[in-house]
Amino acid sequence: xxxxxxxxxxxxxxxxxxxxxxxxxxxxxxxxxxxxxxxxxxxxxxxxxxxxxxxxxxxxxxxxxxxxxxxxxxxxxxxxxxxxxxxxxxxxxxxxxxxxxxxxxxxxxxxxxxxxxxxxxxxxxxxxxxxxxxxxxxxxxxxxxxxxxxxxxxxxxxxxxxxxxxxxxxxxxxxxxxxxxxxxxxxxxxxxxxxxxxxxxxxxxxxxxxxxxxxxxxxxxxxxxxxxxxxxxxxxxxxxxxxxxxxxxxxxxxxxxxxxxxxxxxxxxxxxxxxxxxxxxxxxxxxxxxxxxxxxxxxxxxxxxxxxxxxxxxxxxxxxxxxxxxxxxxxxxxxxxxxxxxxxxxxxxxxxxxxxxxxxxxxxxxxxxxxxxxxxxxxxxxxxxxxxxxxxxxxxxxxxxxxxxxxxxxxxxxxxxxxxxxxxxxxxxxxxxxxxxxxxxxxxxxxxxxxxxxxxxxxxxxxxxxxxxxxxxxxxxxxxxxxxxxxxxxxxxxxxxxxxxxxxxxxxxxxxxxxxxxx
Amino acid sequence: xxxxxxxxxxxxxxxxxxxxxxxxxxxxxxxxxxxxxxxxxxxxxxxxxxxxxxxxxxxxxxxxxxxxxxxxxxxxxxxxxxxxxxxxxxxxxxxxxxxxxxxxxxxxxxxxxxxxxxxxxxxxxxxxxxxxxxxxxxxxxxxxxxxxxxxxxxxxxxxxxxxxxxxxxxxxxxxxxxxxxxxxxxxxxxxxxxxxxxxxxxxxxxxxxxxxxxxxxxxxxxxxxxxxxxxxxxxxxxxxxxxxxxxxxxxxxxxxxxxxxxxxxxxxxxxxxxxxxxxxxxxxxxxxxxxxxxxxxxxxxxxxxxxxxxxxxxxxxxxxxxxxxxxxxxxxxxxxxxxxxxxxxxxxxxxxxxxxxxxxxxxxxxxxxxxxxxxxxxxxxxx
Numbered sequence: 001x002x003x004x005x006x007x008x009x010x011x012x013x014x015x016x017x018x019x020x021x022x023x024x025x026x027x028x029x030x031x032x033x034x035x036x037x038x039x040x041x042x043x044x045x046x047x048x049x050x051x052x053x054x055x056x057x058x059x060x061x062x063x064x065x066x067x068x069x070x071x072x073x074x075x076x077x078x079x080x081x082x083x084x085x086x087x088x089x090x091x092x093x094x095x096x097x098x099x100x101x102x103x104x105x106x107x108x109x110x111x112x113x114x115x116x117x118x119x120x121x122x123x124x125x126x127x128x129x130x131x132x133x134x135x136x137x138x139x140x141x142x143x144x145x146x147x148x149x150x151x152x153x154x155x156x157x158x159x160x161x162x163x164x165x166x167x168x169x170x171x172x173x174x175x176x177x178x179x180x181x182x183x184x185x186x187x188x189x190x191x192x193x194x195x196x197x198x199x200x201x202x203x204x205x206x207x208x209x210x211x212x213x214x215x216x217x218x219x220x221x222x223x224x225x226x227x228x229x230x231x232x233x234x235x236x237x238x239x240x241x242x243x244x245x246x247x248x249x250x251x252x253x254x255x256x257x258x259x260x261x262x263x264x265x266x267x268x269x270x271x272x273x274x275x276x277x278x279x280x281x282x283x284x285x286x287x288x289x290x291x292x293x294x295x296x297x298x299x300x301x302x303x304x305x306x307x308x309x310x311x312x313x314x315x316x317x318x319x320x321x322x323x324x325x326x327x328x329x330x331x332x333x334x335x336x337x338x339x340x341x342x343x344x345x346x347x348x349x350x351x352x353x354x355x356x357x358x359x360x361x362x363x364x365x366x367x368x369x370x371x372x373x374x375x376x377x378x379x380x381x382x383x384x385x386x387x388x389x390x391x392x393x394x395x396x397x398x399x400x401x402x403x404x405x406x407x408x409x410x411x412x413x414x415x416x417x418x419x420x421x422x423x424x425x426x427x428x429x430x431x432x433x434x435x436x437x438x439x440x441x442x443x444x445x446x447x448x449x450x451x452x453x454x455x456x457x458x459x460x461x462x463x464x465x466x467x468x469x470x471x472x473x474x475x476x477x478x479x480x481x482x483x484x485x486x487x488x489x490x491x492x493x494x495x496x497x498x499x500x501x502x503x504x505x506x507x508x509x510x511x512x513x514x515x516x517x518x519x
Numbered sequence: 520x521x522x523x524x525x526x527x528x529x530x531x532x533x534x535x536x537x538x539x540x541x542x543x544x545x546x547x548x549x550x551x552x553x554x555x556x557x558x559x560x561x562x563x564x565x566x567x568x569x570x571x572x573x574x575x576x577x578x579x580x581x582x583x584x585x586x587x588x589x590x591x592x593x594x595x596x597x598x599x600x601x602x603x604x605x606x607x608x609x610x611x612x613x614x615x616x617x618x619x620x621x622x623x624x625x626x627x628x629x630x631x632x633x634x635x636x637x638x639x640x641x642x643x644x645x646x647x648x649x650x651x652x653x654x655x656x657x658x659x660x661x662x663x664x665x666x667x668x669x670x671x672x673x674x675x676x677x678x679x680x681x682x683x684x685x686x687x688x689x690x691x692x693x694x695x696x697x698x699x700x701x702x703x704x705x706x707x708x709x710x711x712x713x714x715x716x717x718x719x720x721x722x723x724x725x726x727x728x729x730x731x732x733x734x735x736x737x738x739x740x741x742x743x744x745x746x747x748x749x750x751x752x753x754x755x756x757x758x759x760x761x762x763x764x765x766x767x768x769x770x771x772x773x774x775x776x777x778x779x780x781x782x783x784x785x786x787x788x789x790x791x792x793x794x795x796x797x798x799x800x801x802x803x804x805x806x807x808x809x810x811x812x813x814x815x816x817x818x819x820x821x822x823x824x825x826x827x828x829x830x831x832x833x834x835x836x837x838x839x840x841x842x843x844x845x846x847x848x849x850x851x852x853x854x855x856x857x858x859x860x861x862x863x864x865x866x867x868x869x870x871x872x873x874x875x876x877x878x879x880x881x882x883x884x885x886x887x888x889x890x891x892x893x894x895x896x897x898x899x900x901x902x
Contacts, residue, residue, distance in 0.1 A: 324730060348732040356730060365724045367791045372716050380732040384714040430731065 021046045021177055021209045027066055027076035036062045040235045042228050044178055044209040049200060051224035052213045055253055055449035058230040060213050064180055068100050069093040099171035103183040107167055109156030114138040116155050117170045141173045145199045161192035165199060172203060179203060180211045185219055186447055189309040197223050215447055217246060229253060250450060277336040279469045280438050284330035291316040293329050294495045296488060298438060303460060303470045305484030305501065307477055307509050313493040314473045315357055318440045321471065322354035323347040348381055353431035357443035363427045366416030370406065371397050373415045373426050378433045400429040405455060421452030428456065439463065442473045457483055477506045489513060527785035530836040531800045534829065538807045546814050558687045562810065570806035571694035572753035574799060576773055577780035578705055579746030581798045584781050586739050587722045587790030588642055588649035593750035593777060595660020596634055597770025600627040600751035601758030602667040608675045620679035628751050635747025639740035664766035674763040684759030694756050701749065706795055722790030776805055783833050
C-alpha cells in the first residue's frame with residue numbers, strides 16, 4: 001500500500017526559482033495516540049502556485065495549520081526567507097507575511113468592504129480610526145487585484161464569490177509573501193472560479209508564493225505549477241504539475257491502483273418502453289423567483305442528471321421535487337397519479353428521498369451517533385410511538401454501514417467526528433434504509449475524497465440497475481455525463497435542453513450552458 | 520473509572536455531595552430520617568419535598584431546552600394555575616368536597632394546556648424566537664393571575680387539595696410522589712420511545728430533522744404544552760402547601776431556578792442532547808443550597824448570592840477550557856506510542872478511516888498539542 005516517496009523535483013529544473021520562500025522540513029505532529037503528520041516537507045517558491053494534494057484526512061489542513069501557527073509541531077523546522085522560525089499564533093505568521101484564506105469566508109458580513117479589509121489593523125489618527133486612509137488603502141488593494149467592488153458597500157450584499165475575493169484582498173493587504181488558499185473554490189461556479197484564478201495569477205506574477213488546496217483536479221491542473229502530495233500524514237512526493245499525469249496523481253493520493261473512475265462501467269442505459277408511466281413526472285413545475293416552469297420525467301431504473309452552474313436552478317428543482325420548498329406552479333405525478341408535495345413528509349410518504357447539497361446544515365445531525373443518524377428518516381416515518389426495535393435497528397445499521405463502507409465501523413461514534421466522505425455515506429444510508437423509489441441527490445460527491453466519490457458513483461449505478469430512479473445533481477459535468485442516462489441542462493433558472501447521457505459529451509453540456517439556446 | 524471521570528455528571532454530583540457533607544458537619548442530625556405518625560421526617564426529606572416544584576418545572580424546561588428553545592413563562596403559569604384552582608374552589612358549591620378539588624385541579628390543568636399551546640403556537644408555527652415568545656406570557660401571566668384573584672390572596676380549605684401540598688403516600692410526601700411519578704413517566708416516554716432521539720435531532724439541527732421527515736413542528740409544540748402542564752402541577756403544589764393563591768409571589772423567579780437546574784445538570788442551552796438525571800441533580804443542588812443557607816443561619820435574603828457562588832463554581836468546573844487546562848496539569852506529556860505499532864485509532868487512520876487532523880474538522884478528542892487558545896476547534900469553542 002505504501003509507495004516509496006518520490007524525490008522532490010529538481011530545484012534546478014527550468015522554471016524553478018532559486019530559493020524557496022518557505023521551507024518546512026521533517027514536520028511531525030502528534031495528537032494523543034496518533035501521528036497526524038510524519039516527517040513531511042513542503043517548499044513554497046515565490047511566484048509559484050503550489051497545490052497541496054491528498055484525500056480527506058491526509059493531513060493537508062494540519063500541515064497548513066502548522067505553517068500558519070495554529071498548531072505547533074513536535075519536530076521539524078520551518079524556514080521563512082532563509083531564517084529558521086516557527087509561529088506560535090496566526091498573528092505571528094501573518095506578521096511574517098503568511099496570510100490564509102479559509103474555505104468558509106471568515107469576514108463580517110455586516111461591515112463594509114473597507115472595514116473588512118483593514119479590520120484589526122486600521123490606520124489611526126489621533127487615536128481614532130482614520131476612515132479616509134482606510135478607504136484609500138482598501139481602494140489600493142482592490143485595484144491591485146483589479147477588483148471592481150465598491151469599498152463602501154456592505155460585504156454581506158455581495159455574492160459569496162466576491163466575499164471570497166475580498167477575503168483575499170484582506171489577506172494580501174499586508175505585506176504578503178505567502179498566501180494560503182484552503183478550498184477557495186468549493187462554493188464558486190465556473191465563472192467565479194475564472195475570476196478567482198485571474199486574481200491568483202496576478203498575485204503569482206507579482207512574486208507571491210501561493211499554496212492552493214482544492215478537491216477539484218481540473219482546477220489544480222489549471223492553476224498550479226507544483227504539487228505536494230500527502231497520504232495518511234506522510235509525504236508521498238513533490239512534483240512539477242506538468243510532469244505528473246492525472247492518473248498518477250490520483251494513484252499517489254489514494255495509494256492504490258484506482259478502480260479508476262475512468263474505468264467505472266457505465267451501467268447499461270435502460271431503454272424506456274414508450275408506453276411506460278414515469279415514476280415521477282412534472283409538468284410546468286416552478287417556483288416564483290426560484291425556477292421557471294420545468295417539465296421533467298424520471299422513469300424507473302434511470303439516472304437523470306441536472307447540469308448547470310451554481311444558481312442555475314438545479315438545487316431549486318430538486319427541492320421542489322421533495323417538497324422542501326413549495327412549488328407555485330405546475331403539476332407533479334407519481335406513478336401517473338397527481339400529488340401535491342407541501343412538506344418533505346409528504347414526499348417521503350411517496351417514497352421519495354432527498355440528500356441535500358449542504359451536508360452540514362441540512363443533513364448531518366452532528367451530536368447524534370452514527371446509529372441515530374442512520375435510523376433518523378426511517379424512525380421519523382414510523383413516528384415516535386413505534387421505536388425501531390433495538391435488534392432490528394442494530395441489524396439495519398450493521399448492514400448499511402458495511403454496504404457503504406462507513407469508517408470507522410463504530411455505530412456509536414458521533415457523526416460530527418467522521419470525515420466528510422463518511423458523513424455523506426451515512427446520509428445516503430439514512431435514505432436507503434427507507435427503501436425509496438426515487439432518490440434525489442444534490443451534489444452527493446462534493447467535498448469528499450476520491451475513494452468515497454467512486455464508491456458513491458458505483459452505488460448510484462447499482463441502485464438504478466436495481467430499479468430505483470435517481471435524480472443526480474453535480475457541478476462536475478464529467479461526473480454527470482458519465483453516470484446519467486439522461487441529462488437535463490439548466491441555465492439561469494430555466495431548463496434549456498435535455499440530452500441523452502449515453503450519446504452526449506461534457507462538451508455538449510458545456511456548450512449548452514454557455515450558449516443557452518433556450519428550447 | 521475513566522468513564523466516570525469523563526461523565527458530565529461528575530462535577531454536579533460532587534458539588535451535591537460536598538453540600539450534603541457540609542450540612543452534615545454543621546448539623547450532625549442532617550442525615551437523620553425518622554418516622555413520625557407513619558410519615559417520613561428529616562432534613563433530607565424536606566430537601567426532596569421542597570425541590571419538587573422546581574424539579575417538575577425543570578423537567579419540562581429540559582425538554583424545551585433540548586428543542587433549542589426556552590420557556591420563561593413557567594413562573595407565570597405557576598401563579599395562574601394556583602389562582603385558577605383556588606378561585607374555582609372558593610366559588611364551588613361545596614368548597615371542602617373532594618369533587619370541588621378535582622374540578623379545580625382539572626380546570627387549572629386545562630388552562631395550562633391552553634397556555635402551553637399558545638407558547639407552542641408562537642414558537643413552532645409563527646417561528647418567533649422562544650425567548651421572546653414566552654416573554655409575552657411571562658409578563659402578561661401575573662396580570663392574568665391578578666385578574667383571576669381580583670388582586671386578593673385567596674385562601675382555601677379543602678383536604679383533597681391540601682394533600683398536594685402537605686399530604687403523604689406510604690409515608691412519602693405527596694410532592695415527592697407526584698414529581699417522581701412525572702419524572703418516571705417522562706423518562707420512559709422519551710427514552711423508551713423514539714421521542715427523545717427525534718427531539719434531540721430537532722434541537723441539534725432543525726432543518727436536517729425536517730428534511731428527514733421528522734414532525735419538528737408538533738414535537739416542539741408538544742414540549743411547550745408539557746412544560747406548561749408541569750408548571751401548573753408545580754403551581755398547584757405551591758398553592759396547596761400554603762392553602763392559598765398568591766398571584767404576586769407564587770413561582771416568582773422559579774423559571775430561572777429551573778433553567779439553572781437544567782444547565783447545572785449538563786444540558787446545553789444550545790439545544791440537542793439532554794440529561795434528565797442531570798436536571799434532577801441540578802434541582803437537588805439548588806434546593807440543598809437553599810436549605811444550607813437556612814441551616815447555617817445566613818439571612819435568607821442572601822440565598823441568591825450563595826446560589827450564584829455555587830453555580831459559578833459548578834460551571835467553571837464544567838467549562839471545557841478549564842478542564843483542558845487541568846487535564847494538562849495532570850498529564851504534562853502525552854504518553855509515548857508503544858513501539859509495537861500504532862494504536863487502534865491510528866491504525867484506523869492509516870486504513871482510510873476518519874483521520875485525526877481531518878481536513879474538514881478536527882475531532883473533539885484531538886486538541887492541538889499545545890492549544891494556545893486560538894485553535895477554536897471542537898467542542899471547546901462551541902459550548
